[in-house]
Every structure is written in structure tokens, then in C-alpha cells.
Amino acid sequence: MTVAGLSGAGSRALGDRLAGPALLACTVVAVGTLVAVVGVLGVETGRFLTQVSPVRFVTEVDWLPVAEEPRFGVLPLLAATAQIAVGAAVFGVPFGLMTAIYLEHYAGARAERVLTAATALLAGVPTVVYGYFALNFVTPAIRGRWPGTEAFNALSACLTVGLMILPTVVVLSRSALKSVPPALMEAGLALGAGRGRVVARVLVPAASGGIVAAVFLAMARAVGETMIVTLAAGNQAQLTWSPLEGLRTLTAFIAQSSLGDAPTGTLQYGAFFAVSAVLLVVCWGLQASGRFLASRGRGATAR
Amino acid sequence: MNAPSTRTEAPPVLAAEDLSVRFGPKTALTGVTLPVARGRVVSIIGPSASGKTTLLRAFNRLNELTPGVVTTGTVRFNGVDIHDEGVDPVEVRRRVGMVFQQATLFPKSVFDNVAFGPRASGYAGDLQELAEEVLTAVDLWSGAAGDLDAPALTLSAGQQQRLCIARTLALKPEVLLLDEPTSALDPAATARIESLIHALKRDYTVVLATHGRRQAARLSDMTAYLAGGELVEYGPTESLFTNPRDPRTESYLTGRIP
Amino acid sequence: MNAPTRRRDTLGIACGAAAAAVMAAFVLLAVFLLGEARSVANPAFLLDAPSRAADRAGVGPALAGTLWLAMLTAALALPIGIGTAIYLEEYASRNRLAALVGSALAGLTGVPSVVYGVAGLALFVRGLGMGPSILAGGCTLAVLALPTVIVTSRVAIRAVPEEMRLAAYSLGATRWQVVRGEVLPAAAPGIVAGSCHALTRTIGEAAPLLVLGAAAFMTFAPHGPGDPLTSLPTRIFAWTTRSEQDFAALAAGAGIALLLVLLLVNLAALAVRRRMRGGAR
Numbered sequence: 001m002t003v004a005g006l007s008g009a010g011s012r013a014l015g016d017r018l019a020g021p022a023l024l025a026c027t028v029v030a031v032g033t034l035v036a037v038v039g040v041l042g043v044e045t046g047r048f049l050t051q052v053s054p055v056r057f058v059t060e061v062d063w064l065p066v067a068e069e070p071r072f073g074v075l076p077l078l079a080a081t082a083q084i085a086v087g088a089a090v091f092g093v094p095f096g097l098m099t100a101i102y103l104e105h106y107a108g109a110r111a112e113r114v115l116t117a118a119t120a121l122l123a124g125v126p127t128v129v130y131g132y133f134a135l136n137f138v139t140p141a142i143r144g145r146w147p148g149t150e151a152f153n154a155l156s157a158c159l160t161v162g163l164m165i166l167p168t169v170v171v172l173s174r175s176a177l178k179s180v181p182p183a184l185m186e187a188g189l190a191l192g193a194g195r196g197r198v199v200a201r202v203l204v205p206a207a208s209g210g211i212v213a214a215v216f217l218a219m220a221r222a223v224g225e226t227m228i229v230t231l232a233a234g235n236q237a238q239l240t241w242s243p244l245e246g247l248r249t250l251t252a253f254i255a256q257s258s259l260g261d262a263p264t265g266t267l268q269y270g271a272f273f274a275v276s277a278v279l280l281v282v283c284w285g286l287q288a289s290g291r292f293l294a295s296r297g298r299g300a301t302a303r
Numbered sequence: 304m305n306a307p308s309t310r311t312e313a314p315p316v317l318a319a320e321d322l323s324v325r326f327g328p329k330t331a332l333t334g335v336t337l338p339v340a341r342g343r344v345v346s347i348i349g350p351s352a353s354g355k356t357t358l359l360r361a362f363n364r365l366n367e368l369t370p371g372v373v374t375t376g377t378v379r380f381n382g383v384d385i386h387d388e389g390v391d392p393v394e395v396r397r398r399v400g401m402v403f404q405q406a407t408l409f410p411k412s413v414f415d416n417v418a419f420g421p422r423a424s425g426y427a428g429d430l431q432e433l434a435e436e437v438l439t440a441v442d443l444w445s446g447a448a449g450d451l452d453a454p455a456l457t458l459s460a461g462q463q464q465r466l467c468i469a470r471t472l473a474l475k476p477e478v479l480l481l482d483e484p485t486s487a488l489d490p491a492a493t494a495r496i497e498s499l500i501h502a503l504k505r506d507y508t509v510v511l512a513t514h515g516r517r518q519a520a521r522l523s524d525m526t527a528y529l530a531g532g533e534l535v536e537y538g539p540t541e542s543l544f545t546n547p548r549d550p551r552t553e554s555y556l557t558g559r560i561p
Numbered sequence: 562m563n564a565p566t567r568r569r570d571t572l573g574i575a576c577g578a579a580a581a582a583v584m585a586a587f588v589l590l591a592v593f594l595l596g597e598a599r600s601v602a603n604p605a606f607l608l609d610a611p612s613r614a615a616d617r618a619g620v621g622p623a624l625a626g627t628l629w630l631a632m633l634t635a636a637l638a639l640p641i642g643i644g645t646a647i648y649l650e651e652y653a654s655r656n657r658l659a660a661l662v663g664s665a666l667a668g669l670t671g672v673p674s675v676v677y678g679v680a681g682l683a684l685f686v687r688g689l690g691m692g693p694s695i696l697a698g699g700c701t702l703a704v705l706a707l708p709t710v711i712v713t714s715r716v717a718i719r720a721v722p723e724e725m726r727l728a729a730y731s732l733g734a735t736r737w738q739v740v741r742g743e744v745l746p747a748a749a750p751g752i753v754a755g756s757c758h759a760l761t762r763t764i765g766e767a768a769p770l771l772v773l774g775a776a777a778f779m780t781f782a783p784h785g786p787g788d789p790l791t792s793l794p795t796r797i798f799a800w801t802t803r804s805e806q807d808f809a810a811l812a813a814g815a816g817i818a819l820l821l822v823l824l825l826v827n828l829a830a831l832a833v834r835r836r837m838r839g840g841a842r
Binding site: 006 | 380383385387389390391394395398
């Protein structure tokens with residue numbers, strides 16, 4: 001028997017010879033495109049920061065991109081984004097976490113089916129529809145309660161973004177609760193503790209890593225949320241702590257400024273990329289911290 | 304380490320020569336030399352994680368699908384180094400068939416499972432005829448698998464394993480590698496597979512990795528004892544079992560090593 | 562554990578109340594949308610062009626735009642994304658570069674959609690000179706969907722048991738025969754589900770299209786990728802920003818139309834999965 005007897009090259013079908021290169025081509029296109037996305041943001045941001053000093057970009061408190069003497073202080077936008085994300089978490093996380101606990105440890109089969117379907121549907125609603133809901137339902141309701149509220153206000157956006165991130169919190173914290181070994185529950189019950197006590201004192205702490213990750217991921221989504229804040233929170237780039245006043249987030253600035261009109265290379269055009277880069281850094285930061293805290297939490301449980 | 308046998312044998316159909324395999328930092332086989340003579344049944348015995356599966360998978364180049372594997376030494380099939388540049392691993396696997404510990408049938412019909420290998424290699428003959436031939440060989444033709452369109456996964460565990468063997472026979476291989484084919488089966492199903500292996504001896508060279516010392520004694524002409532990735536002893540089954548030359552072999556055979 | 566003891570404790574009652582509140586919010590959202598859209602519930606609304614007079618306005622061009630965008634996005638993102646997933650899982654060697662590509666892709670799934678809009682403006686609208694067209698919108702949405710398609714498809718492919726691959730290889734199958742014949746059919750339900758998820762998310766996006774410069778007012782339906790960019794989500798946005806009550810009803814109606822499109826995509830994905838399960842036997 002010779003090597004030729006085992007070479008078998010003739011039996012290779014056309015599919016086999018084409019598949020590898022074709023799939024590699026897909027990968028090159030995909031990775032290339034995504035590199036181009038990040039690359040163009042980097043390049044344009046870099047160009048912007050040669051014209052506007054990075055220090056002033058992150059320390060000035062005025063954001064007046066189209067004024068005669070434009071000012072590019074990103075702080076008001078950043079503060080507004082933080083306010084919306086934290087506000088959304090304040091509303092969304094408790095309800096989401098408690099719903100997850102209910103689903104995992106209390107709900108009967110039917111309640112579980114209905115609630116799971118409802119959260120899935122909530123997750124499928126486009127954010128512009130949420131924005132519509134915020135402006136036409138939530139805001140009038142708030143203004144009915146506190147008549148002094150501005151037509152565009154942070155509270156309405158926080159409530160609605162909270163509703164939007166709720167499915168994320170429910171699904172992710174539920175899977176964190178699911179990953180706790182059921183033996184812990186049995187052990188707790190065997191020690192004579194009530195069900196609620198075991199859940200609150202043993203199971204939720206054991207899942208805390210995953211729950212924290214869920215909260216961070218949900219907040220990252222809130223940071224990137226655009227349509228709700230654009231429609232409901234208004235476009236005043238101001239530093240304010242009042243939830244009843246309007247504000248302008250990083251995302252709302254990008255969406256509202258009809259930047260299709262800004263000529264390439266101008267400061268205004270560059271500002272969109274710089275703000276996008278800030279958004280990217282904030283979102284990645286939140287995701288990375290979530291993952292980090294989750295892995296630490298898991299380590300603690302394992303010990 | 305021993306010379307294979309004092310009997311004069313034809314040149315081995317399959318042979319490992321100073322074969323070492325490691326997965327990343329973990330060594331699985333060290334310097335194994337093991338010739339397999341044509342038409343024989345060779346058993347490979349040894350404790351769990353002694354390298355039996357790795358050795359079998361070295362014979363049909365299946366190890367290289369695992370990321371991070373490094374293989375040194377030679378494996379010869381009919382005298383040809385199967386790691387030679389001109390050798391197509393796909394062709395090697397068609398000629399050296401393998402059956403796994405767990406029956407790994409595809410979620411398809413009995414017929415599609417049997418036809419998988421021949422179709423992959425572009426078999427020109429009558430698949431129906433071939434299916435009848437190999438299913439008869441494993442005693443499934445008249446039984447539950449007689450219905451060729453039945454989903455393979457509805458068969459019993461023992462039938463599934465026999466169908467796996469039939470599926471491999473459909474390739475018309477020269478060598479059959481059986482990796483603990485009965486360890487997941489009950490005694491009755493095990494007995495049927497064993498008599499099947501006995502019958503296959505006439506047409507095939509069989510390399511059988513097994514946990515069962517008695518199974519090796521019942522079925523094989525030659526037995527190799529592997530421990531910790533090293534070949535401790537290799538010789539005719541009868542003399543290895545009755546008169547082991549290495550004290551480690553003896554303690555394994557007497558059950559002092561699990 | 563029997564039901565009565567399950568629900569009696571304080572935590573159970575509190576969590577049940579929270580779940581009820583979530584349910585109530587969902588019902589409220591649904592009822593409000595449907596109630597607001599009542600006045601536009603007629604077939605002409607789906608076909609007519611928008612108009613300055615609210616009672617004659619419809620979502621025809623926007624609906625056509627969204628269907629075009631959905632087709633373009635699917636045609637671009639699914640083959641490239643699934644192909645990339647197959648390559649990374651079944652062909653690429655598992656080295657540092659592959660790991661880097663993997664984690665970069667995972668990171669890109671979390672990038673806000675509006676950022677893709679900004680990049681799409683620079684790359685497609687300006688860079689490749691596509692202008693604010695359906696084509697530029699489709700390319701941008703495809704890039705937005707790509708990381709999700711890749712990541713979910715990889716998860717589905719990785720879930721295929723390794724024994725199945727080994728069995729196929731041991732029977733003398735070539736790599737492509739293993740992938741095409743065994744891995745893909747087994748992973749297909751997961752790939753379809755992931756692709757559907759990525760696609761529905763993307764079709765509902767308004768922000769990136771606003772950034773690209775979606776036409777605020779378009780009275781004819783786009784006939785091809787070169788026509789000006791219009792879509793249901795941006796139409797909803799435009800109508801929502803009008804303060805007159807009549808336009809609010811139009812926005813709600815457009816919202817329902819968008820949800821119907823998403824429902825259709827989901828049903829199509831479900832039908833594909835059903836057929837695959839039928840064919841797998």
C-alpha cells in the first residue's frame with residue numbers, strides 16, 4: 001500500500017474545497033466591518049479632540065454645539081445619562097428582581113407561563129413605541145399629580161426606561177437564581193427555616209453575583225437607550241437634579257441633532273463621534289464591571 | 304516492554320511506534336509501541352484515564368480534532384505513516400473504523416445512519432443492499448431495525464450500539480476500533496455484542512479497548528496493558544493473564560488496582 | 562412543596578405583588594396603544610401615504626421601507642453572521658487571535674444602536690456615497706445585527722454534542738460533510754431563534770436611522786434600495802413629536818403596524834423551526 005492509496009484527494013467534493021475559503025471570507029467581512037465601525041469612531045473622535053481640548057471636553061459644564069462660539073463640555077450630557085440610568089434602575093431593578101424571585105420560587109405553572117410571555121413581549125416592544133407611551137401616557141399622568149412638571153421631564157423617561165430594562169433584569173436575575181443548587185433550598189428548609197427566609201437569606205445572596213451582573217447589563221442598556229429619552233426627557237443640556245425638569249442625554253443629543261446635515265469635518269460633526277465614543281466607553285465599562293463583580297460573587301459562593 | 308509475540312506474524316496492519324500524545328500540558332500517552340497483526344483481536348486494558356481512548360483515536364487520527372493536541376512518534380497503517388503529508392485523514396478514517404463507548408447515532412432513520420459513511424465517501428453501489436448486508440451481520444435485520452425508516456434513537460441501548468457497529472461496517476474498513484463498546488450496556492446486551500465481536504474476527508482486525516479484564520480474556524488473541532499512558536506489557540492474551548511478566552500487570556489483573 | 566405554604570410568607574406576597582405590577586404595566590401599555598390606535602383601524606391606513614391632514618394619513622411608504630430594510634438586513638447579516646459563526650466554531654484554530662475576535666464580538670453586542678447609526682453615517686452615507694438611502698439603512702442595520710447573529714449562532718453550534726462530530730469524522734466524513742450534514746441541522750433551531758431575535762430587534766430600531774437622515778416626510782413608497790430612507794420606527798417618531806392629538810393616534814397605529822411586522826417575522830421563524838424539526842427525523 002502506498003501513500004497514494006491513502007491520499008483520497010480525488011474523493012473531495014466541491015463543497016469541501018469551497019466551504020473553508022467561503023466561510024473565512026464571511027469572517028473577514030464581518031470582522032473587517034466591525035473594525036471599521038470602531039475605527040471610524042476612533043479616527044473622528046481623535047480629530048475632534050485635536051480641535052477641542054480633551055480636558056475642556058470632560059470638565060466644562062456647557063454643551064452649546066451650535067452656538068456662535070460653540071462650547072463642548074460633555075458633563076451635562078453625561079450627568080443626564082447617569083441620572084436616567086440610575087433612575088431607571090431604581091424603578092426597574094426592584095420590580096424585576098422580585099418578579100424573578102416570584103417566578104423562580106413561588107409562581108404556579110400558569111402564572112409562570114403568563115408572566116414569562118408578558119416579559120418576552122415587553123422585551124420585544126421597539127423603544128420608539130416605549131417613547132410614544134412615555135410622552136402620551138406617563139408624562140400626562142405625572143403632570144396630573146404634580147402640575148408644575150415640565151412637558152419634557154426626567155421622571156417620565158426614568159419610569160419608562162425602567163419598564164424597558166425590566167425584562168433584562170427579570171431574565172438575567174432569574175437565570176442567576178436558577179444556577180443556585182436546589183440542595184441549598186432543601187438544606188435551609190430542613191433546618192426549619194420558612195421558605196421566604198431561605199430565599200432571602202440563602203438563595204438570593206448565593207445568586208448575588210449574577211444579579212449584580214444583571215443590574216449592570218440592564219444599566220448599560222439604559223445608558224444606550226435613545227428613543228425614550230429623546231421623546232420624553234427633552235433637549236435641554238443642563239445640569240439639574242430635579243426629576244421634574246427636562247434634560248438631554250448623550251444618546252438624545254446624537255438622535256436629535258439631525259446630524260445628517262452637519263458637513264463632514266466640522267466641529268459639530270466631530271462632536272457626534274466624540275459623544276458616541278463616550279457612550280461606548282460608559283457601556284463597556286458597565287458591562288466589564290458587571291462581569292467582574294459577577295465572577296467575584298461566584299468565587300465567594302464557591303468558597 | 305515486550306516484543307509482540309514469538310510467533311512469526313505477517314507484517315502488522317496497524318502499528319504505533321514510540322507514540323506520545325499530549326493535550327496541552329497533560330500527557331496522555333508516552334512512548335507506546337504496539338503492532339497489531341492482521342486478522343487478530345487485540346485488547347487494550349487498563350484503569351480509567353490510562354490512555355486507552357487516546358491510543359485508539361491515534362489509530363484513526365481523531366485526536367487531532369481536539370484543540371491543543373501534540374502527537375509525536377509514528378502510526379503506520381499497512382506500512383504507511385498516517386501522518387505523512389500526502390495522507391488524507393478522511394481516507395484513514397474510512398479504512399480504520401471506530402465505535403464509541405456511548406452509542407452516538409445521528410437523530411435520523413436507521414437507514415440514514417447506515418448510509419452515512421458510504422454516502423460521505425461517494426459509494427457507488429446499492430445502498431439498500433449494503434444496509435441489508437451490514438444489518439444482518441450485527442443481527443439487526445430481522446429485529447426492530449428491520450424497519451429501515453424507523454428513527455434510530457427509538458432502538459434499545461444494545462440495539463443502538465449494534466447499529467453503530469453496522470454503520471462502521473458499511474464503510475468496509477480493514478480495522479475496527481472498539482472503544483469500550485459494552486461499558487454502557489446491561490449483561491444481556493453485552494453478551495450479544497461479545498458474540499458479534501467473536502464473529503467479526505473472521506473478516507476484520509479488531510482493536511478493543513475495554514474495562515473488563517474478563518472480556519479481554521474471552522475475546523482477544525493479544526492483550527496490552529496500559530497504565531498512566533505507558534504500555535506496561537503486551538503479549539498473547541493467555542500468557543499475559545496466566546503469567547504476567549510485569550508486577551504492575553499482575554496487581555491490575557488481581558484487582559489490586561481498580 | 563405544596564402550594565399553600567408556598568404563597569403564605571411575606572416575601573412571597575411582596576414578590577407576587579411586584580409581579581402583578583409588571584403584569585399590570587404590560588396590560589396598560591397594550592390597552593393604551595390599542596385604544597389610541599382605534600381611530601385608524603382600517604386597511605387604508607396600512608397603504609396610504611402620510612399626509613399633512615391627519616385623517617388622510619397612512620403608513621404605506623413607511624411600511625414598505627421597513628419591509629425593504631428587513632429584507633436587506635436579513636440578506637446581509639444572516640449569511641455573513643452565520644458563516645462567521647461556523648468558521649469560528651468549526652474551522653478556525655483555537656488560538657489567541659480567535660479568542661480575541663470572540664470577546665470583541667461579544668463586546669460589540671452591547672454597543673448602543675445609535676452609535677452604529679453614527680458609524681453608518683460616516684461609512685455608508687458619506688464614505689461609500691450611498692446617501693440617506695434604504696441601502697445605507699440596510700447596511701447599517703445589518704452591521705448592528707451582525708454581532709448578535711454571530712454570538713447566538715456560535716452558542717447554538719457549540720451546544721451540538723462533540724460526540725456527534727467525532728462519530729461523523731470517524732465514519733470518514735470530511736469537515737464540510739460533518740458541518741453541513743450533522744452540526745448545522747442540529748444547531749439550526751438555535752441559529753434560527755437567534756437570527757430572529759437579532760432581526761426583530763433591528764427592525765424596530767429608530768435611532769440609527771434618524772442619525773443616517775431618514776426622510777421625515779415621504780409621500781411615495783420606496784421601490785428599491787436606492788430610494789430615500791423611510792421606515793415605521795422613524796415614522797412613529799415623527800408623528801409622536803407632533804403635538805396635535807390626531808397625530809398621536811397615527812403614531813399609535815404605526816406602532817401597532819410595526820408590532821404586526823415583528824409578529825410576522827417571529828411566526829416565520831417559528832414555521833421554519835417546525836419544518837426543520839419535521840425534517841430532522
